[in-house]
Amino acid sequence: MAATGKKVMVTVRKAPHGSIYVQESIEVMFIFATYDMDLSVVFMDDGVLALHPGQDTKGLGIKGFMASLGALVDWEVTKVYVDRQSLKERNIAEDAIISIGKDEETDAPIRPKVLDSAEIAAMMAVQHSLVSF
Amino acid sequence: MKLSVLVLEGPYNHEASDSAYNFIQAALAKGHTIRGIFFYDDGVYNATKLMDPPQDERHISKRWSELGAKGIDMIVCVAAAKRRGITNEVLVPNIRISGLGQLASMIDEADRLVTFGD
Numbered sequence: 124m125a126a127t128g129k130k131v132m133v134t135v136r137k138a139p140h141g142s143i144y145v146q147e148s149i150e151v152m153f154i155f156a157t158y159d160m161d162l163s164v165v166f167m168d169d170g171v172l173a174l175h176p177g178q179d180t181k182g183l184g185i186k187g188f189m190a191s192l193g194a195l196v197d198w199e200v201t202k203v204y205v206d207r208q209s210l211k212e213r214n215i216a217e218d219a220i221i222s223i224g225k226d227e228e229t230d231a232p233i234r235p236k237v238l239d240s241a242e243i244a245a246m247m248a249v250q251h252s253l254v255s256f
Numbered sequence: 257m258k259l260s261v262l263v264l265e266g267p268y269n270h271e272a273s274d275s276a277y278n279f280i281q282a283a284l285a286k287g288h289t290i291r292g293i294f295f296y297d298d299g300v301y302n303a304t305k306l307m308d309p310p311q312d313e314r315h316i317s318k319r320w321s322e323l324g325a326k327g328i329d330m331i332v333c334v335a336a337a338k339r340r341g342i343t344n345e346v347l348v349p350n351i352r353i354s355g356l357g358q359l360a361s362m363i364d365e366a367d368r369l370v371t372f373g374d
Contacts, residue, residue, distance in 0.1 A: 144373070147336070151356060154355070154356040158360045160363075252368065254262065
């Protein structure tokens with residue numbers, strides 16, 4: 124079993140809803156969080172669109188995953204990052220992205236941490252594995 | 257090097273499955289080890305024995321099964337399979353159904369994970 128604390132990063136690069144990629148990446152996050160690995164998640168490229176608030180998939184007839192994303196911290200997926208450039212290119216304000224949980228003490232919303240591409244690249248360079256969606 | 261491979265797309269429609277197969281053959285030819293192959297999302301369709309392509313075309317699931325016969329651990333994700341009607345009854349030999357925890361193990365026990373998707 125995976126029990127060695129290795130660094131594993133899940134990257135989310137696809138736009139939500141048009142394909143199953145984002146939803147299944149979240150399934151992987153939830154399962155991997157139950158294993159002893161140093162898990163991190165990066166939303167980048169069109170994947171940042173998953174963090175845009177106010178999404179409702181009812182009209183599409185699909186379950187959607189917004190509730191799951193809002194509960195990442197509860198599932199102990201805590202190292203969650205988003206690429207600054209990808210947000211900027213899609214005109215999504217850094218402080219407008221959805222929260223992924225609440226701070227236990229202050230009840231303040233926790234949002235994915237916005238990082239520059241160079242910072243993300245440096246994190247990627249030290250991973251044992253990248254799982255790309 | 258010990259490698260694991262994640263396949264996210266189904267056969268014939270996208271090249272990801274072919275690329276994964278060709279990559280694995282090339283890696284084996286170079287003397288690398290394949291720790292495991294995990295089929296996820298539409299990738300689970302790679303494992304059905306119901307496919308019956310024209311004789312002069314590659315038979316994708318048969319090809320995977322032959323790789324499995326070499327002793328490579330090949331797993332189809334149970335949740336993705338259930339959604340798509342892929343059950344034990346329709347699997348080719350040498351591929352089995354299990355959960356995402358097996359992907360975690362494949363990652364843990366390999367030097368690299370290589371993902372093939374869109």
